[in-house]
Amino acid sequence: MNGLNEIGFFRKIGLKLILIVSLTVVIIIGINSYFKIKSQSQVLLAEVERHAYQLSETVKNSTRYGMLLNQREYVDEIVKTIGKDPEIDNIRIYNKEGEIIYSTNPKDIGKMLDKKAESCYACHTENKPLEKLSSKERTRIFKPQPNSPRVMGIINPIYNENSCWQADCHAHSKNATVLGVLDVTISLAEVDKQITKNEIQELLFAIVSVISIGIIIGIFVKKWVDYPVKELVKATNQIAAGNLNYEIKDLGNDELGYLAKSFNNMTKKLNEVQQQLLQSDKMALLGKLAAGVAHEINNPLTGVLTYSSYLLKRTKDNPELQEDLNVIVRETLRSREIVKSLLDFARQSTPKKSLIDINEVINKADAVVHNQLNINKIKLIKEFDEKLPRITADANQIQQVILNLLLNAIDAIGPNGGTITIKTSQTTLSPKGIVHVKAALCPKNHNLIDNDHKIGGLPSIKIKMKTNGNEGFLFLDPVYGRSKHYFGIPIEKNETIKLSCPICDLSLIDKFEKCPECGGPVYKIEIPSQGYLEGCASFNDEWQRWHYIDEKGNKKFVEIQVSDTGCGIPQEHINKIFEPFFTTKGQKGTGLGLSVVWGIIDNHNGTITVQSEVGKGTTFSIKLPEE
């Protein structure tokens, strides 16, 4: 499945959103423009109409005198002069019969107009002609020819007056009401041009709006929706493919950002559960394997051991043979312990401790691999602290540890030779960063140790935490004073954090204590028969206190360092090397060596750490407590 690419172009949220918003914008701008243009045209036309009416009144008044004197040339001249204005399309004066008697266009003079002509229509629609017209009825807009610009015509009836029929010319009788009509037509070309311009402007505005809205929405949808969704889809595909380590980058604080965060949280949980299952599967498999190996190997070993110890009894008078046989018996006994420790490791059993000399144990291990070192041209340098105190430990198990580390070093160096250095020393260390909490209880005696979440390979202390409405788990670093805690939910500085037992929810905060460094609250966890572990519960600093351990003062350790000049361990493997069945040696390795080492050192209350640089070499450091 390739996710997003399968979604059709028109199905994309972004496009849908753009289309719907654009449509809305178009409708709004359309309606707005319609009314705007309409009112603008009305204002413009009203202006033209007012102007036309004034003009027509002006013409009427200026010709009045000429009419009364019946000076036709004078009237004609006025009409023509005024008519020169480019805005004025035409000025005509009709007599009552419809004959054009004056006109700016001389060709029209003398033409008769039908009653249905534009100029006459307003009054002569009914059978009986109207004598009075409202100003609105006097104007009309029309096109003289189909292709010509619109014109506005305004008719101004010329009414009969005393002076008209009393004039010397006696052109008009006393009974006529309307003597003629002054018809002024004004070209609307300018107005129409203005209206068209407005319309084009509105259209352009609409188009620009739609495009810019589309682009803006597009950009933000891409940023806020497309990109996060793409990341989420990518992540789900990764999870589906089995990559549970995949983490989505921070996608901000919006809903999709929160979705991404909770998605990450989910993957992490899934990963943990899977690791757990894997680990328990491995342990189960290890148990089965150990059982099988133990059963199969112990039978032949029985033969070797009884026959060799029998021979040892029979050859008491042959010291040379005795020496060799002793080696067989001793090494078979060691094999027995190895098989047993394998079984014990699968069952996490306790070591058989006695006072041992670590240097001597190392020498014994060296003797076992001596040939292999020679074959591989490896130089073993022993830097022993001759004053090293004897410690309480299981000699066989410690020899097993040294042997496993030596064999690993030989493998790491390969056939081209190199150096292995074993250094023993005595160190005194502050308990902080060394002592490891193996048991922890809540006030109701619920176990807080979580074997599933490990920090630095050790089971952590699991505590429920609530902050800011969020709830999750806090995994405290089990090593006193190291503070590599793991926070299941994000915390911010100076936030109130509630810590409680994950089983009974009882608070683990000590109300009577304040952190001496930041003054914040303090958590208090019972360590069975070893007092209480306290620490800063606001996690502003790394303050921790464990009276029981502090009072004992600095701890003395015997340190064993095994360094090689081999190929090194890549960083991504470092965390896994102590896990059972983790091997990089393919068919050659079982993946049990270092996990047995780890189990033995842990059973001795010791620590083992590893430092490695690819291509340069690896150093394992073991610290075993002196008491």
Added chain:
Amino acid sequence: MKNKFDIMIIDDEKVVIDSVVKIGVLNNYKVDSAENAIDALKKIKDNDYKLIICDIMLPEMSGFQFLDELQNLRVITPVIMTTGYSTIENAVQSLYKGAIDFIPKPFTFDEMTGTIKRGIKYSELIDKKGKVSDSGIVYVSCPSRYFRFGYSCWMKEDFNGTVLLGATNLFLKTIDNIKEIELLDLSEKINQAGPLAKFIDNEGFVHQLFSALSGRIIERNEKLLSNISILEKDPYFEGWIYRIIPTEFEYEMKFLIPCSSDR
């Protein structure tokens, strides 16, 4: 006419049979063998054996089933269990199901010799009904309110939830002349069916006492180290060995046998 043997060894591995035969012969025991439990049962019907050594993981019929079958057939011959898969569970099950001893493979010549010697001695101490006969030897069974693990280790609840552990008189009787006793250190953790104390006889054989319970040792009877005779004189009171705080008391009590049932 029934053939009389000292030892019957049942194991599907020839080399183990050979080893035990070798050990037996060298100690002047007459040894018979079977490669599976069914053959062994047939032989046991036909012959007399003082001691049976049986592997746990056998084809068709396991060592545990074999133990059950012996009980059904009312065979009282003592059985020592052995296995290459020497887990605590197997050891506990063995002793609970009536085996007198448990020896993990691989064993040394001396370990097996010591175990066989003890087994033969035990065999001689019991009568035909499977009970310990008083004839000839002075034997003190463990008091009521005591519990025993197999026949060797006893436990008694003491004050404050502590438990006393010791060796039964019968176990001590199976060892010829205890010369020395080796104890575990204080605050050492012990496991049920795990090693508790080593008894070394005057021939140098080491006899392991297996613990009845798991726990942590809080007190040792130091007097035993200087004066071993207390152990044999008064094994149930003055001769206690450890005081422990048990860790799996409830669970492990299921595998213990109340001494009151011996009467």
